[in-house]
Amino acid sequence: MNLIVQTLTITAPVFVMLFVGAAIRRLGWIDAAFISTASSLVFRGTMPVLLFLSLLKADLSQLKLELVLYFALATLGAFFLAWAWAIYRCPREDRGVYVQGTFRGNNGIIGLALSSTLYGDYGMSLGGVLAAVAILLYNSLSAMILAFYSTEVKASPRSILLSIAQNPLIIGVLAGVPFAYWQIGLPDWLLVSAESFAHMTLPLALICIGGSLSLNALRAERDLALSATWMKVACLPLITTLGAVLYGFRGADLGVLFLNFASPTAAASFVMAQAIRANYELAAAIIVLTTLAAALTMNIGILVLQAIGWA
Known part of the structure; x- marks a missing residue:
């Protein structure tokens, strides 16, 4: 029951900000131009700083090489499974958005907060390390798949690599790696300023997502969004968690892995889709539906793992 309450406590503010975005768009307080400008600010400024700070605070002393390696390989496996399914399921122009979603x-x-709630300091430390690894993998793979299917950029190996290298989110991650590895601190005044700037990321991104949503768009993207949701919160977490069980992970290690695999789609997927003029309405619909569904599936999953005695 505590986990259910904690999950709802974390996911409810997400929906509130989405509704705020939808409401103020309907009231005329924001328009398409604002959404485009704000999304660009998040993509080029606030989110790279947020990712940099996330890595800066990661406790790499908690690094478990075997577990991190499994997480990375499972993430790659999920990416290629999603890609293969997208080739079968999606029109070509929507495949990049579908795969990253x-x-x-x-x-x-969400993954880090629930890991901390369930497993205390150990869950926070391990979840922080996995989040740092995920930041690098997610953004690199997302930049690649979006560039590959982009209608704006010719999909050649050179253009894809250039798109990845120039991606502000990747730059923010790579800039944070040496600070995390060598435990380099920042002056307090700079850290406070950077945190204030980075704190705009989630509310601004969610307002943009909410402002982009419409019932017509949700109806138009319903089938693809539901398919992506089923893959994100059910199929892929089941496959990757069973793989972890077969590998031998148990207890907090398995629980933290599951919570990270089962987390709903990140708001960054909308920002990246918007930045390259891809189908951002599909990206927004996937975020909304996976967040709603994960509030149920994450609790069911962890309760089953605990009932069996594996987590």
């Missing part, structure tokens, strides 16, 4: 999770917020 299906395989990338909200590890840094």
